[in-house]
Amino acid sequence: MTPAAPAPDGGARLCDHASVGVLISSPSGLLVFERAIPPAGIAPVAGHVDEHGGPEQAARDEVTEEVGLTVTHLHLLLDQWRPNHCHRTPSGPVGHHWWIFQAEVSGSLCPSPREVRAPRWIHPAQLQQHALRTTAHANGYLGREEFEREPGLEPVWCRFLHDLELVSLPSADLDRIEALL
Numbered sequence: 001m002t003p004a005a006p007a008p009d010g011g012a013r014l015c016d017h018a019s020v021g022v023l024i025s026s027p028s029g030l031l032v033f034e035r036a037i038p039p040a041g042i043a044p045v046a047g048h049v050d051e052h053g054g055p056e057q058a059a060r061d062e063v064t065e066e067v068g069l070t071v072t073h074l075h076l077l078l079d080q081w082r083p084n085h086c087h088r089t090p091s092g093p094v095g096h097h098w099w100i101f102q103a104e105v106s107g108s109l110c111p112s113p114r115e116v117r118a119p120r121w122i123h124p125a126q127l128q129q130h131a132l133r134t135t136a137h138a139n140g141y142l143g144r145e146e147f148e149r150e151p152g153l154e155p156v157w158c159r160f161l162h163d164l165e166l167v168s169l170p171s172a173d174l175d176r177i178e179a180l181l
Helices: 055-067 123-140 145-150 153-162 171-180
Strands: 018-026 029-035 045-048 070-082 097-105 116-122
Touching: 018 070, 018 171, 029 055, 029 097, 045 055, 055 070, 055 097, 055 116, 055 145, 070 153, 097 153, 116 123, 123 153, 123 171, 153 171
Parallel strands: 018 097
Antiparallel strands: 018 029, 018 045, 029 116, 070 097
16 A cells, blocks of 8 residues: 655645555465554555556556566456545545456565565455454454454455455444444
């Protein structure tokens, strides 16, 4: 996720309300990592569209920036608004228009130490366990500090991955997770 670099005038960068997420799969599973920049959570590659020129180019650039891989093919999976906060200075409504892509990549994994902690390939059962940890946090069974110390899925990703049938969560839990956004 591209961090909030200072704006040209020296102030904080404003949120552009446009983000991409990129699912990268291999026989070893789905590539995820712990975010080094808030919000806390385990997530695939993601970032703001900003000056990248559009969602597809942002997806390509974020994959290279965050994990050092080169996108060889992109396929759009989801296109939707999510009411999630971000670390940038807010402007306008809270939330982002998200484009979620599936990517084919080449190259060797070379994670950005500034943005990525503990990159790993996980299988669906492990992904489901991370989703359940986020559910426990949303239901009040895990405090914020405990969740940040050992995170589950980044909350915004729970509904995306549920909609893509990569995890399964009850509607009531998805609604509670939504309140974390």
